[in-house]
Amino acid sequence: MMRLIIVLAILGFGLAVLLFNHDSGRSFGMDNDSFGRMITLLPFAALLSVGILASRRSLSESVRQIAWWLLIILVLVTGYLYRNDFSAVGNRLLAGLMPGRAVVVTTSEGGMEVILHKSLGGHFETTVDVDGVAVPMLIDTGASSVALSFEDAVRIGIDPANLNYTQTILTANGRATAAPIRLAQVAIGPIVRQNIPAMVAEEGKLDQSLLGMSFLSTLGSLQMQTDELRLRD
Incomplete structure (x- = not known):
């Protein structure tokens, strides 16, 4: 429950800032698009930190959780960067099947x-x-x-x-x-x-x-x- 509250709080804060700075186009010295992308990544960083703190009883467990989170982030970033290519491949696949x-x-x-x-x-x-x-x-x-x-x-x-x-x-x-x-x-x-x-x-x-x-x-x-x-x- 606490993790969900943290995620919603971060996203809510980011949305409020973007709405407030909509006309200016910049938030905290960066353009709103870059700020919005940063806000979407912050919940992952927050959840990663909470997971590490909750597992301080074992160094190996902490390292394992960090590796899993890094892998998840890498997959998400890769999916975002190559979203157009993945879409093209999906369309080609559908064309072959249909x-x-x-x-x-x-x-x-x-x-x-x-x-x-x-x-x-x-x-x-x-x-x-x-x-x-x-x-x-x-x-x-x-x-x-x-x-x-x-x-x-x-x-x-x-x-x-x-x-x-x-x-x-x-x-x-x-x-x-x-x-x-x-x-x-x-x-x-x-x-x-x-x-x-x-x-x-x-x-x-x-x-x-x-x-x-x-x-x-x-x-x-x-x-x-x-x-x-x-x-x-």
Whole structure:
């Protein structure tokens, strides 16, 4: 109970100082960010001191407790310093376990890159933001344009009554007609494009929407490896 009171007292004192010095931006000669980090470490130092004092009956026990606390502090500091790297590794792991999940990384040049992993069917699939609606799509470099299934088109708010099916396309279900349209916005993660040419397949002819070259050709690069696809803005 006493240890909890000490921790809360230190954190409460630090919070009060930060609130009081919010406008000035400095506390006790250091900037508020540095002061805040110091305050979060003080409870560990206080608990370490209390533990040492409580175990004065044995030097070996005191040394053992100091070692454990140093290890804990080292792990916490390491986790904080490499938090972005750990986050990137976690996202890559999730992408491998959940194909279709887009992983966003920053390249060495400071640009943005989206990484996709193959699905169980051997294709690259992901969820694409189309005019503010999440649409599952198959990445298809053989498709000249973004192609929406009839159902997805209706879902994003396109009225079939206003479409003119003037183009002929080949789909997995055979030859079909499609209506040319333009999409206000198509986005995968941070890669956003406006006014993208697209088409809507007639009802029942396209099982899944396709992300074709009218979007893919606007990218900085598209690199396909064994089970990985990299899209660079």
